[in-house]
Amino acid sequence: MRAALTRLLAIAIKELLQLRRDRLTLAMMIVFPVVQLALFGYAIDTDVRHIRTVVYDQDDSAASRDFARSLQATGFFELAGNVRGYPEIERAMKSGAARAALVVPGGYAADLARGRVAHLQLVLDGSDPQTASSAAGAAAGLAQSRTRSRPAIELTTTNWYNPDLRSAISIVPGLIGVILTMTMVMLTSMAIARERERGTLEQLIVSPLRRWELILGKILPYVGMGFVQMTLILLLGTAVFGVPIVGSLALLYAMAFVFIAGNLALGLFFSTLAQTQQQAMQMSFFFLLPNILVSGFMFPWEAMPRPMQWLSQLLPLTHFLRIVRGVTLKGSGFGDLLPELVWMSCILVVLLVLSSLRFRKKLN
Numbered sequence: 001m002r003a004a005l006t007r008l009l010a011i012a013i014k015e016l017l018q019l020r021r022d023r024l025t026l027a028m029m030i031v032f033p034v035v036q037l038a039l040f041g042y043a044i045d046t047d048v049r050h051i052r053t054v055v056y057d058q059d060d061s062a063a064s065r066d067f068a069r070s071l072q073a074t075g076f077f078e079l080a081g082n083v084r085g086y087p088e089i090e091r092a093m094k095s096g097a098a099r100a101a102l103v104v105p106g107g108y109a110a111d112l113a114r115g116r117v118a119h120l121q122l123v124l125d126g127s128d129p130q131t132a133s134s135a136a137g138a139a140a141g142l143a144q145s146r147t148r149s150r151p152a153i154e155l156t157t158t159n160w161y162n163p164d165l166r167s168a169i170s171i172v173p174g175l176i177g178v179i180l181t182m183t184m185v186m187l188t189s190m191a192i193a194r195e196r197e198r199g200t201l202e203q204l205i206v207s208p209l210r211r212w213e214l215i216l217g218k219i220l221p222y223v224g225m226g227f228v229q230m231t232l233i234l235l236l237g238t239a240v241f242g243v244p245i246v247g248s249l250a251l252l253y254a255m256a257f258v259f260i261a262g263n264l265a266l267g268l269f270f271s272t273l274a275q276t277q278q279q280a281m282q283m284s285f286f287f288l289l290p291n292i293l294v295s296g297f298m299f300p301w302e303a304m305p306r307p308m309q310w311l312s313q314l315l316p317l318t319h320f321l322r323i324v325r326g327v328t329l330k331g332s333g334f335g336d337l338l339p340e341l342v343w344m345s346c347i348l349v350v351l352l353v354l355s356s357l358r359f360r361k362k363l364n
Contacts, residue, residue, distance in 0.1 A: 048134035048303045050078040053100040054092050057082060061109035067120070067146070067153075068102055076138035089123055093160065095336040096322055099125045099302070100135050117152045126162030127329045129170055131300045161246075161329045169244075172237035173328045174297045177320040179233065180226050180256075181263050181291055182284075187225075188267030189280040191218050197277060219264040226260035227253065234328075247327035251334060255327075258344045259320040265351035266316075272358035291317045319343045 053071065057064050071077045080098050083089055092098035103121035111118040122139045124132040136157045143155040162169045230253070237243040267284065274280035292298055294308055295317040301309065312318045319340035326332030334341075 048131050048300045049075050050302055051076060051100050051131060051135050052080040052098045052302075053077045053102060054080050054083045054089060054098045056085065056089060056101060056103045058106045059104045059108040063109040063112055064104040067104070067142075070142060070146075071102060071139065074138050074142055076135060086123075090160075091336070093123075093125045094326060094330045094332040096326065096340075099128070099131055102139075112153075117154050120153060120155045122155060122157050124157060124159050125330075126159035126165055127170055127325045128296075128300060129162060129165040129167055131302060132159055132162075132165055134300070168241040169329065170325065171297075172233070172241050172243045173324045174321050175237075176230050176233045176256075176324050177259070177295075177317045178292060178297055179229060180260060180320075181317050182288055183229065184222060184226055184260055184263035185267040185270070185287060186281065186284040187222055188218060188264045189270040189274070189284045190277040191268060192271035193274045193277045193280045196275070218268055219261060222264050223257065223260055226264075227256070230256055243328065245328050246331035247333070249327075251337075252324065252327040255323050255337065255341055255344070256320070258341065258348055259316055259323075262316040262344055262348040262351060265348060265355055269351055269355040269358060272355060291315055294318075296321050313343065314347065316344050316347050 055068050057068070068079060072079045077100065080092070083092065083101070089098070089101040089103075092101070101123040103123060105119055105121070108118050108120070120143065122136065124135055126132050139157070140155055143153045146153050159165055234243075234245065234249075238245060266287070270283040270287070271280050274283060294304060294312045295301075295315050296312070297317070301312065301318070304312070322340050323332075323337050326337055
């Protein structure tokens with residue numbers, strides 16, 4: 001029995017010594033719980049606030065402006081300017097400049113003064129059901145509180161792009177980005193590490209390949225795989241869940257190319273950091289968690305603290321979610337989504353440069 005315990009202790013000590021030499025794995029064991037705690041405790045908040053709201057004020061009265069200011073005072077809404085009609089509301093929502101619109105019809109102040117029911121309309125972007133539900137509840141609560149001390153205010157809520165606020169309508173397009181992120185980063189993160197483990201890295205080192213040629217050569221074969229995955233999800237989402245495709249598929253695929261390439265470049269960058277495929281896979285899983293939590297896929301982006309919103313702008317998935325939901329559900333055009341494309345393109349260029357610089361045409 002004592003001999004068995006001695007052998008067991010020896011194996012345990014050996015594993016600890018190996019773990020100590022694997023500094024990347026050891027660091028991730030420490031950092032991972034810290035990141036999880038920060039994300040769940042600080043960044044994740046289901047109470048949506050600061051919803052960007054435009055105002056279509058046809059009454060242009062002190063009473064209508066007072067209600068708009070009261071709407072912002074609740075903390076759930078953030079006034080983003082005035083518009084002059086429903087077409088401008090639609091443009092603001094397609095571009096992401098607004099998620100809600102307060103419509104005040106003419107005669108609002110006169111109805112209040114005469115003791116009649118005054119009507120208001122709240123137009124909401126239903127492509128994010130959780131945000132739309134929070135906005136509707138907050139606005140209805142404000143209208144109800146105003147009714148207790150003065151003539152009644154009747155607030156009508158209209159949900160655009162997803163009238164029934166079905167979660168699948170929002171989740172399925174977002175799954176395109178999540179699945180592409182998971183598979184593209186994971187596949188390419190093991191590319192250089194696999195070459196190193198198999199001993200074929202030496203062949204690449206002595207070849208006339210330039211660093212950028214090697215990086216692009218590693219990326220291109222997976223781009224087609226990404227398009228196949230994307231097409232499959234779109235077909236199943238439309239056939240099974242009834243997800244509409246309102247906008248241009250050509251535009252969606254063109255912008256998806258930049259997104260797919262960005263994730264592949266990130267995977268290759270991880271690959272240049274890792275010594276083994278196991279380390280590369282660990283880094284991929286580590287990266288996937290913040291993507292899902294702070295990109296706006298599971299939790300409303302507006303509910304996150306400002307620092308986490310700024311951090312999320314560095315994630316390609318944050319911008320692609322706006323693109324895929326904008327094209328499929330809202331019919332957004334190139335001009336509406338140009339800022340997101342610029343963000344993704346800048347991220348892609350930075351990752352390609354970093355990956356190329358990290359790769360050394362020599363054995364470490």
